[in-house]
Amino acid sequence: MGHREDLLEGAKRCLLEKGYARTTARDIVAASGTNLASIGYHYGSKEALLNLAFLKVTEEWGDVLTNENDETGPGAAAVPAAPLDQFRETWERVIGSYEQTRSVWQLQMEVISRIDSDPDLQKALVGPQREGRDGLAENMLGIDPETEPEKARVAGLFCQALLAGVMVQWLMDSESAPSAQDLTDGLKAVLEGREQR
Numbered sequence: 001m002g003h004r005e006d007l008l009e010g011a012k013r014c015l016l017e018k019g020y021a022r023t024t025a026r027d028i029v030a031a032s033g034t035n036l037a038s039i040g041y042h043y044g045s046k047e048a049l050l051n052l053a054f055l056k057v058t059e060e061w062g063d064v065l066t067n068e069n070d071e072t073g074p075g076a077a078a079v080p081a082a083p084l085d086q087f088r089e090t091w092e093r094v095i096g097s098y099e100q101t102r103s104v105w106q107l108q109m110e111v112i113s114r115i116d117s118d119p120d121l122q123k124a125l126v127g128p129q130r131e132g133r134d135g136l137a138e139n140m141l142g143i144d145p146e147t148e149p150e151k152a153r154v155a156g157l158f159c160q161a162l163l164a165g166v167m168v169q170w171l172m173d174s175e176s177a178p179s180a181q182d183l184t185d186g187l188k189a190v191l192e193g194r195e196q197r
Contacts, residue, residue, distance in 0.1 A: 004042040006032040011053035016103040020050060020110050051124045054111055058128065061104045062135060083142055084184055090140045091180035094163075098170055105167050133160050 010032025014023040025046045029036055043049035098105070115122045133156025134145035140159045145152035162183070169177040178186070 003032075003034045003038045006034050007038060007042055007049060008053055008056065010034070011049050012057050015050065015053055015057060015107055019107060020054070020114060023050060047118070047120065051121050054107065054121075055124065055128055057104060057107065058132075061101055062132065084188065086142050087140050087187065088180050088184040091166075091183050095166075095170070095177075095180055098174070102171075105171055108167065109171065129160075133157060136160055136163065 007028060010028045010030075011023070013031050014027045018027060023046075025036055025039055028034075028039065028046065028049065039046055039049055043052065111121065111125075115125070134152050135156075136159035137143040137152040137156035138145060141155050143152045143155050145156075166178060166183070
C-alpha cells in the first residue's frame with residue numbers, strides 16, 4: 001500500500017479506537033507509519049481524511065446487512081420467502097454482530113452529534129445516507145430500489161429510523177434492548193392492530 005491507503009487504514013483504526021473528536025493527526029500518522037505532511041498532500045486536511053475513513057467504516061459495517069462477508073459470497077444466502085422472515089433474519093445478523101461492531105455503533109452516534117458543527121461532514125454523508133436507505137429497504141424487506149424506487153425510499157426511511165433507535169437502546173442497556181424477534185413481533189403487532197380497526 002502507498003501512503004494514501006496507509007493513511008486511510010490508520011484513520012479507520014483510530015476512529016474505532018479513539019473516536020472522531022479524540023483522533024489527532026499524530027495518532028493517524030503513528031497508526032499508518034506515514035508522516036504529517038502526507039495527510040495534507042493526499043487528503044487536504046485531517047478532517048477530510050476522517051470523514052472518508054468514517055464512510056469506509058460504515059460501508060464495511062453495512063456488509064453485515066448484505067452478507068458480503070459470507071463465505072459463500074454475496075447474495076449466496078437464500079432469501080426467505082416471507083418478508084417478515086427476511087426482516088427477522090437481517091436483524092439477527094445486525095444484533096448478533098453487536099459485540100464485534102460496538103465501536104462502529106459508538107462512532108456513528110458521535111458523528112451524528114457533530115453534524116451541526118461540521119458542514120463538510122454533513123455534505124459528505126448525504127449521498128451515503130440515501131444509498132443506505134435503499135440498501136436497508138432491499139436487505140431488510142426485499143424491496144428493489146430500481147423497480148420500486150418510491151416504495152424503497154419510504155421503507156428505507158422506516159428501517160433507518162428503526163436502526164438508529166435500536167442502536168441507541170443497545171448502547172444504553174443491552175440487557176433490555178430488543179431482539180430480532182422482538183422487532184419482528186412489534187412490526188406484526190403494528191400491522192395487525194391497524195387491520196383490526
